[in-house]
Amino acid sequence: MIEVKNLTRTYEGRVPTQALKGVSFEVEAGEFLAIMGRSGCGKSTLLHQLGLLDTPTSGEVTIDNENVLELLDREQAEFRLKRLGYVFQEYALLPELTVLEAVYLPLMIQGTEKKEYIEKAVEMLEKVGLKDRLNHLPAELSGGEQQRVAIARAIVNTPKILFADEPCANLDSESSQDVLELFCELNKKTGQTIIMVTHEKEDREYVERVIWMKDGLIEREE
Amino acid sequence: MIIEICLIIDYFLVIVSCILVFYFHCIFIFCIPDFNLMLKNLKISFFLAYKSIVRGNKGTLSLTVLIMTLAFVNLIFISSIFMGIVVSMNEGAIENEFSNIVIEPGVDENYIKQVANMQSLIDSTPGVMGSAAHYVAGAIENFDENKDGKDIKSTSRPIKSINPENERRVTKIHENMVAGEYLQKSDRDKIILGREISGGYEASLEEGMSIGVDVGDEIEVIFGNGVKRDYEVKGIFSTKNIGADQMIFITEKEMESVLGTHNMASEILVKIEQTGQEDKYIKEFRRIGITEEDIKPWTEYMGMVASVMGSFNMISAILGIIGAIVAGITIFIVIYVSVVNRRRQIGILKAIGMKEKIIINSYILQALFYAILGISLGMIIVFVLLVPYFLNNPLNFPMGWVSLAVTQNNLIISSVSLFVAALIGGFIPSWQGAKQSILDAIWGN
Numbered sequence: 001m002i003e004v005k006n007l008t009r010t011y012e013g014r015v016p017t018q019a020l021k022g023v024s025f026e027v028e029a030g031e032f033l034a035i036m037g038r039s040g041c042g043k044s045t046l047l048h049q050l051g052l053l054d055t056p057t058s059g060e061v062t063i064d065n066e067n068v069l070e071l072l073d074r075e076q077a078e079f080r081l082k083r084l085g086y087v088f089q090e091y092a093l094l095p096e097l098t099v100l101e102a103v104y105l106p107l108m109i110q111g112t113e114k115k116e117y118i119e120k121a122v123e124m125l126e127k128v129g130l131k132d133r134l135n136h137l138p139a140e141l142s143g144g145e146q147q148r149v150a151i152a153r154a155i156v157n158t159p160k161i162l163f164a165d166e167p168c169a170n171l172d173s174e175s176s177q178d179v180l181e182l183f184c185e186l187n188k189k190t191g192q193t194i195i196m197v198t199h200e201k202e203d204r205e206y207v208e209r210v211i212w213m214k215d216g217l218i219e220r221e222e
Numbered sequence: 223m224i225i226e227i228c229l230i231i232d233y234f235l236v237i238v239s240c241i242l243v244f245y246f247h248c249i250f251i252f253c254i255p256d257f258n259l260m261l262k263n264l265k266i267s268f269f270l271a272y273k274s275i276v277r278g279n280k281g282t283l284s285l286t287v288l289i290m291t292l293a294f295v296n297l298i299f300i301s302s303i304f305m306g307i308v309v310s311m312n313e314g315a316i317e318n319e320f321s322n323i324v325i326e327p328g329v330d331e332n333y334i335k336q337v338a339n340m341q342s343l344i345d346s347t348p349g350v351m352g353s354a355a356h357y358v359a360g361a362i363e364n365f366d367e368n369k370d371g372k373d374i375k376s377t378s379r380p381i382k383s384i385n386p387e388n389e390r391r392v393t394k395i396h397e398n399m400v401a402g403e404y405l406q407k408s409d410r411d412k413i414i415l416g417r418e419i420s421g422g423y424e425a426s427l428e429e430g431m432s433i434g435v436d437v438g439d440e441i442e443v444i445f446g447n448g449v450k451r452d453y454e455v456k457g458i459f460s461t462k463n464i465g466a467d468q469m470i471f472i473t474e475k476e477m478e479s480v481l482g483t484h485n486m487a488s489e490i491l492v493k494i495e496q497t498g499q500e501d502k503y504i505k506e507f508r509r510i511g512i513t514e515e516d517i518k519p520w521t522e523y524m525g526m527v528a529s530v531m532g533s534f535n536m537i538s539a540i541l542g543i544i545g546a547i548v549a550g551i552t553i554f555i556v557i558y559v560s561v562v563n564r565r566r567q568i569g570i571l572k573a574i575g576m577k578e579k580i581i582i583n584s585y586i587l588q589a590l591f592y593a594i595l596g597i598s599l600g601m602i603i604v605f606v607l608l609v610p611y612f613l614n615n616p617l618n619f620p621m622g623w624v625s626l627a628v629t630q631n632n633l634i635i636s637s638v639s640l641f642v643a644a645l646i647g648g649f650i651p652s653w654q655g656a657k658q659s660i661l662d663a664i665w666g667n
């Protein structure tokens with residue numbers, strides 16, 4: 001499903017930083033994978049490259065048999081829309097869209113019929129347990145609820161891969177558990193491939209495989 | 223009625239130009255040949271713009287629309303005042319000085335002959351409201367205030383003769399008497415004159431140009447042919463038209479006895495029902511047999527107004543451009559602030575897979591919405607408040623009473639320039655915002 005070869009990323013800032021120094025690994029379809037490591041080791045940077053949110057300095061990334069780094073900006077946008085879902089660390093919702101609107105937006109962009117996208121969005125929101133919050137604005141939701149909306153939005157397009165960058169960082173332990181259980185369920189029931197960055201050692205019990213990173217390199221796998 | 227039609231036409235043009243501009247914008251900037259896809263994308267842009275307007279900050283929205291409205295009113299107002307001045311000058315000239323059409327003697331002739339015949343021909347043409355024949359005679363006017371032969375004030379202005387009954391149908395001098403009375407047909411030793419000759423009555427020329435007379439005073443007139451007569455000032459008129467207010471009138475009977483002529487004229491003024499149709503009537507006059515004489519519309523005598531109008535158009539164009547730029551910058555700032563505030567959201571939209579052009583278009587649509595609302599409110603203010611107000615309370619300018627003259631051209635130019643300003647002001651910041659990388663947008667570098 002994903003093949004990463006010798007991926008590097010150097011930030012050309014005031015102080016050039018080599019955040020990824022040559023990372024290689026593979027992910028099978030249907031895997032639930034965690035990326036762990038100390039703060040600053042390059043986890044987010046790696047996820048950004050895989051999620052096509054950033055452009056690596058060198059290396060190769062193949063997702064779903066497609067060399068994604070060779071795609072044009074426009075094609076990458078299309079690829080993100082149709083095949084990838086991304087959940088940010090902070091709840092990344094648009095304040096002017098209701099829960100329902102936020103979730104059906106990706107379907108709407110794809111050109112799905114109105115009846116269908118509303119149906120599907122409601123179904124997703126039911127899955128994340130927000131069926132009775134359809135017309136709330138983000139400001140009217142708790143942090144955990146907002147994060148669940150973001151997850152619903154990320155999976156509504158049935159993406160091949162779901163990326164999540166510390167999805168529970170801003171949540172209390174109970175909400176975190178909800179989110180992780182949701183991921184587990186998605187992974188078990190629908191075979192959703194999930195790559196999640198996390199800090200919490202306890203999260204290991206939910207995932208099948210962990211990639212440990214250190215200083216921009218893969219240290220070991222479990 | 224005309225104004226309503228103008229309004230409708232204007233709206234139509236604005237909408238058409240909106241669609242056209244948007245269409246070309248889409249084609250040229252993003253090269254989407256697929257109309258269906260374009261429409262679909264437009265729908266999403268519209269969805270985002272709509273939500274942003276409806277659920278966004280109402281204060282910002284009202285302020286933006288208010289600024290657009292004021293910018294529009296500002297654009298319309300200044301040029302309408304200028305147009306109003308021109309209209310007032312033209313009206314003044316038609317009503318008091320030239321009427322619509324002026325007939326003068328042909329080449330090498332001193333007078334128009336067979337005037338009675340010619341006038342009955344003219345007057346029986348449908349659409350002609352009346353004609354007035356004048357003699358014009360060069361003369362020197364003297365006023366000896368103390369009747370002691372000293373300090374005689376003197377001026378040299380031609381004297382015109384009128385037939386008061388005919389004249390009333392052609393000019394409005396009789397409505398503009400500020401002192402004394404208008405001439406009567408039988409008057410012989412009476413004279414009426416404009417305020418610029420008499421002085422006083424808010425005359426606008428310098429002191430030395432007038433002879434300082436008032437109603438009841440006696441002035442001596444020496445005609446060009448040497449005839450010398452005394453006249454009592456019967457009335458003084460003020461039309462605010464500087465040409466008319468320098469005129470002096472005696473009756474036709476009196477003038478014929480001075481000149482020893484009969485049934486002739488130096489000029490015939492013709493008033494028609496509809497100003498603007500002069501050329502049609504001139505053709506008709508030619509057809510019915512007035513072939514020798516020189517026939518001109520009033521516009522040929524308005525060289526001065528034409529040059530004033532040129533300057534006014536220049537000024538209002540400059541002010542209009544400045545106004546449009548200010549409006550454009552305002553929209554630019556409003557959109558810019560909103561784009562900066564939404565960098566994160568733009569990043570999120572792009573991360574989901576939203577195309578840049580959809581994001582840009584949603585901001586452009588918002589800007590156009592501000593513009594359309596501003597233009598509409600501006601129209602309402604102009605036509606419901608300002609125009610009626612100035613009709614009831616015209617401004618007192620030296621050249622006449624001035625109210626707003628809103629032309630269709632002015633409306634179209636103002637609307638379109640505001641519209642284009644909004645388009646540019648919406649495009650640039652949203653384009654910049656949408657161009658930055660996703661991570662920069664989300665994490666705000």
Ligand SMILES: Nc1ncnc2c1ncn2[C@@H]1O[C@H](COP(=O)(O)OP(=O)(O)OP(=O)(O)O)[C@@H](O)[C@H]1O
Nearest residue numbers: 011013017018019038039040041042043044045046
């Ligand atoms: N935009 C940037 N410009 C310059 N350096 C950056 C930038 N983003 C990240 N870095 C650097 O790259 C390195 C890796 O950062 P990254 O965000 O991937 O760490 P992380 O593993 O996600 O850490 P955390 O667990 O704290 O989120 C860090 O040393 C960081 O300072």
Ligand SMILES: [Mg+2]
Nearest residue numbers: 043044045165
């Ligand atoms: Mg991180």
